[in-house]
Amino acid sequence: MLLRLLALILLGGLGCSQAEADLNGAKLYARNCAACHGEKGTGGIGIPLALPSFQASISDDYLRKTIHLGRPGRVMPTFSSLKEDEIDAIVGYVRSWNSGRAVTYSDKPVQGNPTHGKQLFQKYCVACHGVNGEGAKGTGVTFSRPRDLPIMAPALHNPGFLAAAPDAMIKATLMKGREGTPMVSFLKQGLKEKDIDDIVSYVRSFEKQPLAGSAQVLQAENPVIVRDSPYDLKTTVENVKTAVTTHNFFYGRVQTLEYGLTKPETENPKQVIVYFCNISLLNQALAIDPRVGMFLPCRITILEKPDGKVQVMSVNPKVLSRLFNNSELNELCEQMKQNYTAIMEESTL
Known part of the structure; x- marks a missing residue:
């Protein structure tokens, strides 16, 4: 609340209304994001950002880091040229589609057994996320993916994802699932919280493994x-x-x-x-x-x-x-x- 009051004071001092600030976010989104994620975040080549279950399960920090770092090899580019306030404006605009409060997550690592987590990952996760967490194939809501899937399973073995998603967010997603997507609650699948901790620990171990093939992009010697x-x-x-x-x-x-x-x-x-x-x-x-x-x-x-x-x-x-x-x-x-x-x-x- 204090930050919001400070923001309003600063905007007023600069002669800029909140509506104008939101409009800047809308323009930045239209220029940088709409082509892939849809004008209103309904998806396309990129994931549907306005999906309520997605909005309810990710933090503003996750959005900021995703915009800044992208997903190497997974279509989502890096927007490192955008300034921090521009990224914040885009995040604010994306959040305007959701009436709920933004969730925050602890940066504290989840303690689990990655060896057991790998066994569980192979049983429950590879069908969507790939044997090595490389993600599903295709580029979103196009004929490059089955029409019965509302969203492509992301690559978990990706430096952009691992840098943006804290353990607590990955754990929450596994526990609750995401309504409107193939991602189900693993608690409802019969796993215990300790099992989910083990899966999170295994996913985090991707950071210490060689870069996944799905995260590699060819470098042309000459264009x-x-x-x-x-x-x-x-x-x-x-x-x-x-x-x-x-x-x-x-x-x-x-x-x-x-x-x-x-x-x-x-x-x-x-x-x-x-x-x-x-x-x-x-x-x-x-x-x-x-x-x-x-x-x-x-x-x-x-x-x-x-x-x-x-x-x-x-x-x-x-x-x-x-x-x-x-x-x-x-x-x-x-x-x-x-x-x-x-x-x-x-x-x-």
Whole structure:
């Protein structure tokens, strides 16, 4: 209450009303969060933040740390560029959807037997959270996950989660469950409080284990793959079209780099893009992360420089894994990089 009074005094002294402060939080949320979590927190790629059982089980500190640290490899990015007062404003806006009081948790570690906790985890938790706590697959409420699941099980073996969630919060979630999600109360499943302490201790032990695969994001050596062509522009384009088909893609079309950006008569004919696709690969990519559709179909750019030399280039697909912060894209992006490189090298031999 004292903090709220101080805040009101400061806001008044600065000539800013509480409504204006809330509006700032709404704007910050709309700019940074709504695309994934929904305009009103109903979910999407991200979890439904407005879900009453979620709001009732997490602290403001958990929200702050989650925004600041993100979830490496699990789509939720880090917002380390946001200032503390901006994060506080977002948290305040998110809390405006909930009429209840925010819960607080002790930072005191839960004492349990992690060895027994691992046995219980394997029996009760792996179906949703994965064998090693890597989390469920998919990116939220999209066709990349079963429609009968209202929420994706989070990755517990993740440095962002472990830094944000105190033992007491994990324990409370296990004991009470979360209504409206597959997370049930383990007390109602027949476990005793001591058993739950053991599971919490095992989850906390993830901090001492090697980073989970689901928390790893590929680092691209270079964001662009470039090869010099010994051929003229026309020959290089035909070579790329041929190489595309020999690598199980179908050729789509060739258009200038400036197509649609300027008048047709002013387009530069010495800068072109070859589009190609593999339907099976396309479906696989969209099922992992629908946002990949922004970069499809596949494309390779061919440029003739002023000195007459020709270059072939494309984006390094491994950048997508890092850009989308989605470890599930790692294998696919590595495969796509190899495909792009092989096509470009074959066309410039």
